[in-house]
Every structure is written in C-alpha cells, then in structure tokens.
Amino acid sequence: MSQRSTGDVLLKVENMHTFYGTIEALKGISIDVHEGEIVTLIGANGAGKSTTLRSINGLNQPREGSITFRGQNITRRPPHEIVGLGISQSPEGRRLFPRMSVIENLEMGAFQRTDRKQIREGDKVVMWFASGNRDESVFEDPYRFDVTRNPEHQAFGAGGRHFCLGTALARLELRILIEETLKRYPEIALDGRPAHAATQFVNQLKSLPVRLNA
Numbered sequence: 001m002s003q004r005s006t007g008d009v010l011l012k013v014e015n016m017h018t019f020y021g022t023i024e025a026l027k028g029i030s031i032d033v034h035e036g037e038i039v040t041l042i043g044a045n046g047a048g049k050s051t052t053l054r055s056i057n058g059l060n061q062p063r064e065g066s067i068t069f070r071g072q073n074i075t076r077r078p079p080h081e082i083v084g085l086g087i088s089q090s091p092e093g094r095r096l097f098p099r100m101s102v103i104e105n106l107e108m109g110a111f112q113r114t115d116r117k118q119i120r121e122g123d124k125v126v127m128w129f130a131s132g133n134r135d136e137s138v139f140e141d142p143y144r145f146d147v148t149r150n151p152e153h154q155a156f157g158a159g160g161r162h163f164c165l166g167t168a169l170a171r172l173e174l175r176i177l178i179e180e181t182l183k184r185y186p187e188i189a190l191d192g193r194p195a196h197a198a199t200q201f202v203n204q205l206k207s208l209p210v211r212l213n214a
Helices: 048-056 080-083 103-111 165-184
Strands: 009-020 025-035 063-068 205-207
Touching: 009 048, 025 048, 025 063
Parallel strands: none
Antiparallel strands: 009 025, 009 063
C-alpha cells in the first residue's frame, strides 16, 4: 500500500529472492519507492515483511534480483555502507544498547551523520517518551500494581512487545507446563522431527511429535 508521488524513483527492488538456508522467504518481490512516497508492507507473520527490509538493509543479501538506491546498485553492499547512503531501520523490537543511556543510543544512531544542517547545536528538539504504566491521564492510581485494571499494564503486552514482567511470567508458565507434563508422562519422548515455522519473527515450532510412553 502506498501514498503515490510523482517524484523520481528513490528505491527500486527488482525480482528479489531471499533465502534462510534452503527456505525461500522472498519469491521474486519487486517494489518501486518514489521521492516523497510512503510505502507500507502488509501481511501475516512469516509473509516476508521483515525479510524484505533486512534484504534492503544488507542484513540478508538476496540470492537473486537487484536493489537500487538513488541510482546505485546496493544489492551486495554491506549494511554499514547502506546506512551511510541514507537507509536506516527503526525496528519494532526496540533493540537498544541496554547499558547505554537514551542520549548515548541516539548519538550512536547519528554517528555517521556528516552534515550539521538538519539539527544544529542549541536547537530545541522535542522527544516524546510514554510514561507507560505510570501515566496519570490513563490510570486512576498509576503507581499501584493491579493486573485487573483497565487499560491493562504495559508489562502484559499492551502497546507492543515488552521484555519485562510479562515475559518473566510467561517463562514461569512455560516451566510449570513442562514440569507438570513430565510428572504425568515421565517417559515422554520425541517421535519425529520437529517442524519449524518459516519466519524470523519468532522462534516458533509448527509441530513437535512426541510419544507419551517410550
């Protein structure tokens, strides 16, 4: 889906095929992005949205096809050179450097900038950081932990994937599930090859055949 523009072609992807091992994740995708145009990729998990972006960024180089940016072929360029050309990615996973401050993370994102015309020293910049669980405009008692409150806590997944209390509880539930299964079926054993989902979005199994009595 795109918001059309009459500008020149900025980014051109032609007949791109990208693989994860023997699994073909992208099968001949072609995209044209014009100057001033907004393009949106829409699809289910595993459809190839992230792989398309990773291929353009050089993180997963395609086996076939070509990627052209501002007239330059970047199909085999390394990621750091592609970033230097002006292509960057804001990943949903919020993969920051955990031991660095917000300012240090922002400086890392701009370390390749050589121009000083966009934001000059001394300019005022507004940045919005959501207060999440402690938003007084959303929660009546924002500093009290109440899992039944509405809207729900950010820790349980509302508004995005959060690597905090919600994931810790999920791991505990998974551990209890495995422990209780082993108590009831102590001889449970693998009964065939597990089938993995063809996606890099999650480490997901489609099926795991087992027999309950070895």
